[in-house]
Amino acid sequence: MTTILKLQNLRKAFGAVTVADDQSYEVRRGEALGVLGPNGAGKTSMFNLITGTLKPNSGRIEFAGKDITGWSAARRSHAGIARSFQVPQPFSGMTVFENAMIAATQSAGLNGQKAEDLCIRVLDQTELIAKANVPAGSLTLLERKRLELTRALCTEPELLLLDEIAGGLTEAECQSLINTIKEIHSSGTTIIWIEHVVHALLSVVDRLIVVDFGKLIADGKPKPIMNSPQVKEIYLGIEADA
Amino acid sequence: MNSQTYAVSRSSRAARVSAIIGTLVLIILVAAPWWAGRADMRLMGELFLYLALASLWNLMAGYAGLVSVGQQAFVGFGGYMLFALTMFAGLHPITAIAAAGLLGALISVPVAVLIFRLRGAYFAIGTWVIAEVFRLGFAQVSALGGGSGSSLPVAIVKSLASKRAMRESISYWLALSAAVLVVASVYFFLRSRKGLALTAIRDNETAADSLGIDIWRTKFVVYVVTSAFTAMIGALIFLQKLRISPDAAFSVNDWTAFVIFIVVIGGIGTIEGPIIGTFVFFLLRETLADLGTVYLIVLGVVAILVMLKAPKGLWGLFRARFDVQIFPLGYRVSKRDPS
């Protein structure tokens, strides 16, 4: 398997707060990578760096063999990187369908019928089809999160970054979300997923990284990582009950 | 369940009906020289020019989120270019109008580079300052009359057509085609892929950016094209006014405040809004303008009332009641009949 994403000595600080501290790691094509870490560890910032909404102070990001460090967010999106926002960012004046169409026409570069078909298919998959004609501004928080996922999928991404999309779901809803993500993954899309709902995360990913104070403190198979005392201490608290 | 079971449509019955009515109205309007009086034609010409200005401003503010209070910069610039090109370069007025548009696009490039660094209210005020710089700058050009201004030589006006009636018809048709051209361009642009991108930017820049929309370039293109059109309209306006001076050419009230008023009254962010707003504005003006201060006070009160009571404008009020779109831009997803 080839490397799709490569971070090299990535560093970003806001004043005294370091959100990325010399991060280096690689993600292979087709992998599903989970990201854990306490609040404020720098997980969302890591996504911002990868998608180009934040510029690193130093270091290098490679995507599909190309150095994309200086690229704009828009260009990275064209190249195949998609994300969902932790705080949903819908186009509130437009309908759900139009939100999806933007991803399909602008990022994936599809036209007419093709774009429409893709949007319908994805909306169906994310169970938002019934709300297709509703203005995105009137969605509930959870529906907005689904819209985030929908839009990301409509860009036909190679690399999909998901930021906390399982929070607030009921058991059944969570299960159906997991199934959706598994489906996306099995179609060949590489996934990086930040999630505090650990059991959901573990049922999908085949590798975990743990971030604390912007530093990578663990990287490997989920099981051993979850059992490592360090993770138990800083993330789950000493006696894990999740 | 997939695209077989769902259908996406972009038109409506109302739109098809109004397309037919619109074509008929257009034919009648083109024939105005044969049925309308001179004063009516002049008034309609002025109305069309305001309609064009309003549609352009609406494209910028209502769709691209560029709230400019400095469009008079380009109106005045176009007017001055008409004067300069006809008087000094000897161009035919119609050629000069086209050239004014081109020059308007050119000059808007450095302006855009500068003021696109600003957002929101800062952008609005920045555009105003730019317009002031244009005004004060043209006031320094003594060849064009400096602060005193200049009149368009009669010979140039007559080069449009030697007969007065023909001249008046040409002026009228120019104004009509400007309005039709602008409204049609705005409509087809907004239905295009780029148009969708524009609306997305207005709603949420962070998301637009991460979905592959080059925000700066999209806005830049809209700004430059709008400026070019606005400059052309400006040239047309001052071909009618015959006289230009910095204060008249770069009047914030005449070319921007009234235009904003029109768009907001009609309904911002819709294509229909500026059309309705223009009619309302002219109705008010024609009936009340002789009242002087009272007219202006009424105008102020109407602006405030509409903004408070119907922030989406008259067209918004109408749409809230009847779900009609004459210029459909959006998409409707519907379940296909199983049959």
Place this chain on the structure above:
Amino acid sequence: MPDPILKISGLNAHYGDFQALFGVDMQVDAGEVLAIIGANGAGKTTLMRSITGLLTNGPDQIMHKGTDIGRLRADEVALRGIAMVPEGRQLFPSLSVKENLMIGAQVLRPGPWNLKAVYQLFPILEERKDQQSTSLSGGQQQMVAIGRALMSNPELILFDEISLGLAPVIIRDIYRALPGIIGNGMSAIIVEQDISKALSVSSRVYCLQEGRVSLEDRSDTVAREDISRAYFGIE
């Protein structure tokens, strides 16, 4: 018997034409902790917004200690001692962490909560007190939101999705702190997705389903089957 802290009867709520709550009845007595559970979109946030006055309601639908508060503005409700930790934190970005907390004290109610007490509860906030609140992580922001609500020394505190987006260790700490927070006779309503957590801290539980109360019971005795029935509306 004194009037209950909060008595809701026949509460309806609308967003434009859309009705989000249908005749909700609910009661909170002094010192009681209530849990509200329910699927997404069931109307939990809408209920919170109605109680706090962000949505206006009909007459006599929400009574606070015997007074109708359904038509008061949110700030008037706040002055009466009802505070909320809103869904999604919603801090004031142009205020520092400390100033965000101070704003909570705006209603000038006496009580045990002050800056020192909040810093004791969440020591990280003292370290970050002069930082802009937007520069905090989600979890830290949630702490500020809780601290801010406490600063008003409320009689009744509402938590909307208290653990949404928080790391387990923070959730655990917050739940550990909860009895201490609401121990001094404060009443609370907690909206929570995690049913077992909700039941563990509350005395009574309500379940909302599509804008209606589908279950009301004591937290320690409620049967799991009843909950799942109330939750999904299926037998």
Place this chain on the structure above:
Amino acid sequence: ATPTLKVGHVSPRTGPLAGFAEADDFVLKGIEAALSSGLENNGKSWNIEIISKDSQSNPNRAAEVAADLLLGEEVDIIVAASTPDTVNPVADQAEINEVPCITTDCPWQPYFFGRNGVPGEGFASTYHFFWGLEDVIGAFLDMWGQSGVAKSVGGLFPNDADGNAWGDAELGLPKPLAAAGYNLVDPGRYQPLSDDFSNYIAAFKDAGCEIVTGNMIPPDFATFWAQAAQQGFNPKIVTIGKALLFPSVIESLGDRGDGLSSEVWWSPNHPFASSLTGASANELAMGYTADSGRPWTQPIGFKHALFEVVADVIKRAEDLEDPEAITAAIAGTSLNTIVGPVDWSNGPINNITKTPLVAGQWQKGDNGFELQIVANSNAPEIPVSSDLKLLG
């Protein structure tokens, strides 16, 4: 039935120039009374209808309402008054629509050259009567010459139609002043509504100017005049066009208004009478004061004279149905009006004729400020009413 002849009238009723048109209602009332029984033309009686429109002090609006009058009301004659901002757009519209047009109350240079007029050719349908810069210069030099102050003059000219004309190197003040031995210190054209004149004041002080002249709008003059005192610049004569026209401006300056001087185009002391009503200048001015309770202003006479000329033209035109005949009648005017003789055959340039101009000074009298005529060499028929007093 009696045919009706329509006269369109454009003036700045509202906006910053409204002072010029403040007496419009009064003047029009008088004119309409005088014309109520119609006018005789070629043995036929005509009703005269005057349609008045407000330019809102805005040149764009002036062009609009003029076009409205010409095309909509189809007026037979259009008239306009008060500053190039109103007069020029109206005249331009009339010219292109070939409707006879008479204007006044704007020096002829900004009218003629501001409209790209070509000497020797002039305009086809548009005629103007007022005075010119050469008259202002003459009147000012006349006044300053009597005073014996140093021949160093500070010039304050804005970058607007009047200021550019007054300061123009060829047509304006500079040449004749130099010829008369005056040293004109002219730092350049300032933009109207400037908030600071310290650079001018410094330059005037350095050059030892004892006279200040120029053409300003009232707020600019007020700013300059206060700053001059603050910065220790005390000229002996201050003669400013436009800003010092209206008594209200002088009142607003308080004691600092006493002794300021200005050109005088018309006053109650002018020895002229209306050809239409027979009223003397004094009667017209006092009539306004009685009617409105406000002091008389100079535009009153010219507004009245404008309609005197119109009435005269209507009486003489060979064919009132034919615009060209009306234009010919205008060109052939020879009429003694309340502002003096109006006769386009003896103008300085095509389509222009001039009325007399003298110089005056605001002097504090028993009833507040009064505009006294202090120099009249160029129009001796207008009597001097007081001597020039130096400032300070």
Place this chain on the structure above:
Amino acid sequence: MDWLNAIVQGTLLGGLYALFAAGLSLIFGVMRLVNIAHGDLIVLAAYLGLTVTTATGIHPLLAIVVVVPVMAAIGYVLQRGLLNQTLGDDLLPPLLVTFGLSVIIQNALLEGYTADPQKLAAGNLETASFAFGGLTLGVLPVLTFSFAIAVIWGLQWIFYCTALGRAFRAVSDNQDIAQLMGLNRRHIFGLAMALALAVTAIAGILLGIRTSFDPSGGGGRLIFGFEAVIIGGLGNLWGTLAGGVILGVAQTVGAKIDPGWQILSGHIAFLLILAVRPNGLFPRISA
């Protein structure tokens, strides 16, 4: 010396611009309200001053004690009765409503006071001056500048050091949540506008003493106020003062080169600064 004089006079002029701008800066910072009618409100204050001085014969500076509370009351009523309803994420409603307000105020003043230019008679204060290091400084400009410093110091203190200032900022961030904290946003905004118009009252009186004014005189100076606010940076009132001074100096120095460039060079200085620092020189809040 002439150059020094130009700079000093420009600095003093900057004090007047800062006074125009301080009220704008405050309401822009608190409510994101772009008040197009601000210039007309300044002129309104000048007319109120005129009415007070002619009615009572007191000195215009003394009239401040009457005009300030009256303008503050007008501000509070205006905000609660009208402007509060226009606030939101959208820039346009307040823009249009205040534009309407501007037209109404101008024409109502025209009806009430006619187009005659007016001036506030301040006796010796108008002309008094003193020598300072070889320059002659007018007492009035120096007084204006001192007023500007005092006003800005006061506003800055209120904004960043008092509970009211905290409330201003909280409400400006998130109105709903601020309500939950017991802040009545309508009242808070009313107070902000009252404060802003109190400053406007001072600016109007000083303007009326400095030069003559008429009903249409407000708009022309509004833009200098906006420029000063933006140059200084949002939410920083000292920055607003600096912005005013930069504008004033740019104008007088520009005029020294060519009088036609006086106003133009102020605008150009503004654009140059924005080209380098789009958020102004000293932003406290991100725009």
